[in-house]
Amino acid sequence: MSKVVIIGGGISGLAVAEAVERRAAAAGIELRTVVLEKEPRLGGKLRSIAEEGYLCEWGPNGFLDSKPLTLELCRRIGLENRLLRSNDWARRRFVYSEGKLHQLPQGALSFFGSRLISWPGKLRLALELLIPPRRDGEDETLADFARRRLGAEALEKLIGPMVSGVFAGDPEAMSLQSSFPRIHQLEQDYGGLIRALFKLQKKRRAEHRAGQSVAGPSGPGGKLTSFEQGIEELIPELAENLRGEIRRGARAVAVSKRGGGYRVQLEDGAAVEAEAVISACPAYAASAVTAALDGELSRLLAEIPYAPLWVVCFGYQRGKLPRSPEGFGFLAARGAGRSVLGTLWDSSIFPHRAPEGHVLLRSMLGGATRPEVIALSEVEVQQRVRADLQTVMGITAAPDFIRLYPHPQAIPQYRTGHARRLAALEQRLGSCPGFFLTGNAFFGVGINDCVRAANEVGERVVEFFSKRG
Numbered sequence: 001m002s003k004v005v006i007i008g009g010g011i012s013g014l015a016v017a018e019a020v021e022r023r024a025a026a027a028g029i030e031l032r033t034v035v036l037e038k039e040p041r042l043g044g045k046l047r048s049i050a051e052e053g054y055l056c057e058w059g060p061n062g063f064l065d066s067k068p069l070t071l072e073l074c075r076r077i078g079l080e081n082r083l084l085r086s087n088d089w090a091r092r093r094f095v096y097s098e099g100k101l102h103q104l105p106q107g108a109l110s111f112f113g114s115r116l117i118s119w120p121g122k123l124r125l126a127l128e129l130l131i132p133p134r135r136d137g138e139d140e141t142l143a144d145f146a147r148r149r150l151g152a153e154a155l156e157k158l159i160g161p162m163v164s165g166v167f168a169g170d171p172e173a174m175s176l177q178s179s180f181p182r183i184h185q186l187e188q189d190y191g192g193l194i195r196a197l198f199k200l201q202k203k204r205r206a207e208h209r210a211g212q213s214v215a216g217p218s219g220p221g222g223k224l225t226s227f228e229q230g231i232e233e234l235i236p237e238l239a240e241n242l243r244g245e246i247r248r249g250a251r252a253v254a255v256s257k258r259g260g261g262y263r264v265q266l267e268d269g270a271a272v273e274a275e276a277v278i279s280a281c282p283a284y285a286a287s288a289v290t291a292a293l294d295g296e297l298s299r300l301l302a303e304i305p306y307a308p309l310w311v312v313c314f315g316y317q318r319g320k321l322p323r324s325p326e327g328f329g330f331l332a333a334r335g336a337g338r339s340v341l342g343t344l345w346d347s348s349i350f351p352h353r354a355p356e357g358h359v360l361l362r363s364m365l366g367g368a369t370r371p372e373v374i375a376l377s378e379v380e381v382q383q384r385v386r387a388d389l390q391t392v393m394g395i396t397a398a399p400d401f402i403r404l405y406p407h408p409q410a411i412p413q414y415r416t417g418h419a420r421r422l423a424a425l426e427q428r429l430g431s432c433p434g435f436f437l438t439g440n441a442f443f444g445v446g447i448n449d450c451v452r453a454a455n456e457v458g459e460r461v462v463e464f465f466s467k468r469g
């Protein structure tokens with residue numbers, strides 16, 4: 001029976017193993033998957049830590065239900081009845097700017113009533129309607145795109161926080177095309193964002209009337225979705241559903257060609273041979289394991305940078321806060337002078353995140369704009385978070401519960417030139433038939449993006465075996 005080795009047991013590795021097994025079974029091809037995970041636990045960034053009645057997410061706290069593939073995966077592995085949707089008030093999102101928390105407007109009318117953007121800033125935004133689309137195909141930073149179409153204030157208060165919230169990224173360096181391809185496409189297809197907004201709203205209304213709505217169960221924006229015990233609940237079921245082998249504590253150190261296939265060398269001296277290999281680990285780790293296989297492939301992978309992050313959980317008795325936080329949380333505007341990129345009000349987003357009568361706030365610090373923060377001590381990080389929560393939310397009380405999680409390489413950054421690098425990687429892969437790349441370093445960092453990429457790679461792997469016969 002042919003074998004496929006998967007390096008990495010995070011959501012990407014487990015989802016690609018599931019996709020390969022499912023598609024191979026459908027095609028009548030016998031394949032055996034072997035997942036290699038260097039840590040004793042599976043899940044990678046998906047890790048939910050329950051302590052003292054709090055449930056702290058080490059990394060992601062959910063996925064949006066507006067895209068179908070993660071939901072479908074949950075259905076296939078029998079988790080559908082355990083899905084937990086975010087509370088309704090989690091739609092209330094805030095931006096901290098000019099000394100105040102401003103609720104992000106949800107529609108055009110509330111936008112004009114909001115004080116987040118000044119009147120000159122609103123006027124500049126409205127002028128977006130008159131700005132011709134740029135169609136020269138050149139990669140552009142998010143900051144340049146925002147200044148060109150929306151104005152400098154929208155960059156500070158809307159685009160900057162959005163980039164922090166998804167990538168912990170720097171809009172001056174990130175590629176619009178690669179990081180937010182949907183926004184790029186809207187400019188290409190409709191000539192501008194406001195035009196796109198109106199036309200899409202009209203289309204959705206028409207689809208809704210005709211009963212053909214294709215949005216997920218919670219509409220086009222989607223709802224953050226997790227499980228009662230946290231996002232990690234996805235992992236054991238996914239692993240148990242696999243028919244192949246999972247080796248924990250198995251770090252791959254090198255991949256080399258062997259006969260018609262590959263040999264994956266492990267740190268402990270053992271090796272696994274297989275007809276195909278899928279790298280589902282971070283790009284820097286994939287770079288290390290491919291150094292001997294293809295120097296250029298390895299070099300290109302090493303060029304994808306990662307931003308560091310501190311995740312800081314503070315728990316409080318509700319009565320000690322000046323106001324009960326009800327909403328998703330806040331992101332800080334660029335130039336708001338805060339250390340935190342933002343704070344998620346986790347116990348307001350989902351139930352079961354804090355003991356009765358308590359709240360859990362999860363702050364993020366660092367990112368691509370302040371990478372040096374990762375070198376601070378835990379005491380300094382706590383001090384910064386406390387100072388910011390006092391300024392932004394008026395919290396003077398000391399937290400009753402504190403957990404800090406450092407991520408030296410948290411999130412890959414799709415800088416300008418990312419698409420060119422992906423094309424070069426694709427070309428190098430041409431000389432390594434049977435070697436595939438997946439994970440969050442290429443086509444999106446959300447859990448939904450990882451599951452989509454895993455499905456696409458799963459299809460290509462099975463196609464590879466069916467062509468081999």
Ligand SMILES: Cc1cc2nc3c(=O)[nH]c(=O)nc-3n(C[C@H](O)[C@H](O)[C@H](O)COP(=O)(O)OP(=O)(O)OC[C@H]3O[C@@H](n4cnc5c(N)ncnc54)[C@H](O)[C@@H]3O)c2cc1C
Nearest residue numbers: 008010011012038044045059060061252285440445446447
């Ligand atoms: C703080 C934070 C918050 C986030 N919030 C959200 C969110 O709310 N929603 C969302 O959708 N996304 C969020 N994300 C992004 C999302 O969590 C990640 O993009 C996704 O989990 C990445 O999954 P992965 O499997 O590709 O990589 P990883 O989770 O990094 O998994 C890779 C695995 O490979 C293993 N590995 C590495 N090297 C080797 C080797 N040599 N041999 C064997 N195994 C190896 C690692 O141990 C790891 O288990 C967040 C990320 C972070 C850091």
